[in-house]
Amino acid sequence: MSGPEIIPFDWQRIWLGDAPPLFMLEIVFRTAVIFIWLLFLLRLTGKRGLAQLSALELVIVIALGSAAGDPLFYPEVPLLHAMLALALVVGFQRVLARLVVRSEAVESFMEGQPxxxxxxxxxxxxxxxxxxxxxxxxxxxxxxxxxxxxxxxxxxxxxxxxxxxxxxHDRDAPPGLPVVPPWDLEKPVVLNPDEPQQGRVVCLDCGRVEQVSGLLDACVCGGRDGWTVAVVDPLVGPAGI
The missing domain is CATH 3.30.240.20 (bsu07140 like domains)
Incomplete structure (x- = not known):
């Protein structure tokens, strides 16, 4: 069964669809109601809920956006149904937020660990x-x-x-693996493992610094990128070699 024939560039359909022009005023009313309701509900979430975007807040944003979008311009979606859905979403957030505060296990599950x-x-x-x-x-x-x-x-x-x-370190930091300049622009020079080295070298894989005198052995991390010179200031030069 085919639907109604679509006429390309039908400006009435493109701009107004099948709804009467007066429905635009209803959209204004619907948008104002949902907007004010959302402001009220978000005020209940507290400052913490608005200050950061954790996994819980991200779910809230997605759920609120989905529940608030449809009633703005779909005439078959009652406002009270949408307002109830929004209130339930915020209510679930409040319950979970309290559980996160009171239970370390729930906090670790919801927000992870450092x-x-x-x-x-x-x-x-x-x-x-x-x-x-x-x-x-x-x-x-x-x-x-x-x-x-x-x-x-x-x-x-x-x-x-x-x-x-x-x-x-506040001062006198030991030498280490350079992160400046970015390696995409200038990667540290890889030391030749077949040539004897003298001084402090650093593993390009894990950042471990070792004092060497002679040929380079493999790092204990098992990395394959090799060694480079350990530096105190990468923008000045090597430290000790």
Whole structure:
């Protein structure tokens, strides 16, 4: 069974559809009602719900957008039904928010846990995989915080909200793996494993620094990228070789 014939560039259909022109005033009314109702409901979520976008808040945004969109211009969707759906979504958020505050298990399930990515200038490779971050992603975040080489970092944590918390040495940071300049622009020089080296070198895979005198052995992390010179200031030059 075929539907009604569609006439291309039918301006009446394109701009107004099948609804009478007066229905545009009803859309104004519907939009105002839903907008005011949403403002009231979002006010109930509290400042914490509006300050960050956790997994719970993301679900709320998607659910509210879906429930609020249809009644704005679909005449067959009653306003009270949409308002009830919006109220239930916000009510579920309030209940879950209270459970997150009162139960550490629920908080860990809903928002995850912080992950330690760097300790003493060395990557935690397994933690990077769990956080779904590449080495380049971490470098970018460290550079945004003013870190030039990995030896500056005492601890780095990937927080529940997706931010990176970095704790650096106040002064006299040990040498480490350079993160400046970005490796896409200038990758550190890989040392020749067949040539004797003297001084401090750093693994290009995990950031481990070792003092060497002679040929280079494989790093304990099992990385394949090799070694480069450990630096204190990548923009000045090597430290000790």
């Amino acid at each position: 992950v330690e990515l760097v300790r003493g200038g060395v990557f935690n490779m397994a933690a990077l995989e769990r956080a779904n971050l590449s080495r380049e992603d971490l470098f970018e975040k460290l550079r945004a915080g003013g870190v030039m080489q990995l030896g500056e970092v005492r601890r780095a944590y990937f927080e529940q909200d997706g931010n990176l918390s970095v704790f650096c």
